[in-house]
Amino acid sequence: MAGSHSPDSSRPEPRRVLVTGGAGFIGSAMVRHLLAESRVEVLNFDALTYAANLLSLESVADDPRYRFVRGDVRDVGAVGAAFAEFKPDCVLHLAAESHVDRSLTGPLAFVETNVVGTAVLLQAAREHWGRLPPAQHAACRFVHVSTDEVFGSLGAEGKFRPDTPYEPSSPYSASKAGSDHLVRAWGRSFGLPVVVTNCSNNYGPRQFPEKLVPLMILNGLEDKELPVYGSGGNVRDWLFVDDHARGVWTAARRGRVGATYLFGGGAERDNLSVVREICALLDELRPPGASGPRERLIRFVADRPGHDFRYAIDASATTAELDWRPRESFTSGLRRTVQWYLDHEPWIEAVRTGAYRRWMEENYAWR
Ligand code: NAD
Ligand code: TYD
Numbered sequence: 001m002a003g004s005h006s007p008d009s010s011r012p013e014p015r016r017v018l019v020t021g022g023a024g025f026i027g028s029a030m031v032r033h034l035l036a037e038s039r040v041e042v043l044n045f046d047a048l049t050y051a052a053n054l055l056s057l058e059s060v061a062d063d064p065r066y067r068f069v070r071g072d073v074r075d076v077g078a079v080g081a082a083f084a085e086f087k088p089d090c091v092l093h094l095a096a097e098s099h100v101d102r103s104l105t106g107p108l109a110f111v112e113t114n115v116v117g118t119a120v121l122l123q124a125a126r127e128h129w130g131r132l133p134p135a136q137h138a139a140c141r142f143v144h145v146s147t148d149e150v151f152g153s154l155g156a157e158g159k160f161r162p163d164t165p166y167e168p169s170s171p172y173s174a175s176k177a178g179s180d181h182l183v184r185a186w187g188r189s190f191g192l193p194v195v196v197t198n199c200s201n202n203y204g205p206r207q208f209p210e211k212l213v214p215l216m217i218l219n220g221l222e223d224k225e226l227p228v229y230g231s232g233g234n235v236r237d238w239l240f241v242d243d244h245a246r247g248v249w250t251a252a253r254r255g256r257v258g259a260t261y262l263f264g265g266g267a268e269r270d271n272l273s274v275v276r277e278i279c280a281l282l283d284e285l286r287p288p289g290a291s292g293p294r295e296r297l298i299r300f301v302a303d304r305p306g307h308d309f310r311y312a313i314d315a316s317a318t319t320a321e322l323d324w325r326p327r328e329s330f331t332s333g334l335r336r337t338v339q340w341y342l343d344h345e346p347w348i349e350a351v352r353t354g355a356y357r358r359w360m361e362e363n364y365a366w367r
Contacts, residue, residue, distance in 0.1 A: 014090035021095030023052035073117030107171035153308035204241035230303035232272030239265035240328035264313025
């Protein structure tokens with residue numbers, strides 16, 4: 001089937017899905033999606049770094065089809081044990097260091113987790129699946145969740161396509177590019193049944209407030225300054241997180257071995273427009289009072305070094321092959337997102353005070 005352009009619908013459905021990074025923003029959406037929309041068993045394998053939040057998984061914590069193991073993808077023994085005990089037939093690899101700004105101040109963690117961690121996981125999948133009878137091996141999938149940032153910066157025109165050359169700018173995107181290459185190499189050299197997905201900027205409920213959208217929502221709520229890098233003219237293509245999770249699962253079930261699928265929101269916005277839209281929604285849903293509209297909080301600050309100007313995805317090949325398209329418009333998705341943060345002050349408070357981290361340490365200190 002590899003090399004053709006029709007989805008592989010003859011393949012048996014995956015039954016046991018290992019999700020790495022399932023306590024993160026997209027990973028937790030992935031876990032919730034799997035448990036709500038399929039009958040699979042899920043093992044969430046996550047190191048619980050600063051970006052993890054088990055509160056995002058409260059709704060599924062007691063689901064008998066869900067299990068959690070605290071483990072690090074760099075740890076050969078822990079990854080091997082997860083494969084040996086859980087026996088997954090599908091891996092959705094989302095664990096990563098994911099924030100560009102952090103990669104500028106501490107790049108080595110990105111190489112270790114994103115590059116080395118991916119190699120450890122690939123090798124474990126190869127060893128575990130290699131022991132299966134060929135018929136069962138063929139049913140397995142290793143889906144690597146990556147970013148459109150591997151393609152570098154676009155000018156005012158054009159969009160990323162699956163064959164766009166790699167030209168990463170930041171240590172984050174370079175580490176993700178490295179991991180994409182490793183995944184394809186394990187596919188070509190060892191026959192590992194890999195699929196790579198590259199998606200645009202995700203937004204939605206439960207995102208850690210270091211990324212643009214939740215940072216602006218939380219700062220706006222607290223009447224803090226809204227830092228816009230450079231002139232605010234950089235453009236991102238915004239994808240609602242649940243649309244992305246549905247896309248990854250579709251790629252896992254129906255994607256061709258060796259294929260690359262691009263997911264985008266079809267929702268390009270410059271950063272200043274995004275911040276203004278957030279201000280307007282906050283003003284409407286939580287009127288600012290005498291201090292005046294929140295746009296007054298916008299501050300243009302020093303630009304990010306190596307700041308990519310524009311990202312945009314041409315998802316037409318993914319739509320044609322997997323019948324996937326985003327369901328949420330940016331206008332409706334952003335309103336849902338702002339409303340979610342307004343409705344979940346305990347979540348915000350726990351993140352802000354570090355209470356959720358202490359709770360995780362106490363509950364998962366042993367693994
Ligand atoms: P996130 O930072 O919210 O979560 C990352 C998760 O990975 C956390 O739960 C963390 O504990 C876990 N993790 C980190 N290092 C680990 C390690 N060494 N071992 C095990 N677990 C570890 O990230 P996210 O925004 O949910 O992104 C998920 C994936 O999607 C990443 O691979 C990222 O590169 C990719 N992606 C994200 C976006 C986006 O807009 N957020 C866009 C495109 C691609
Ligand atoms: P971010 O959410 O960090 O995602 P990425 O860098 O992966 O695209 O940033 C999105 C855009 O918003 C990016 O162009 C940088 C910009 N930005 C700001 O202007 N101010 C901020 O405080 C942050 C975090 C980002």
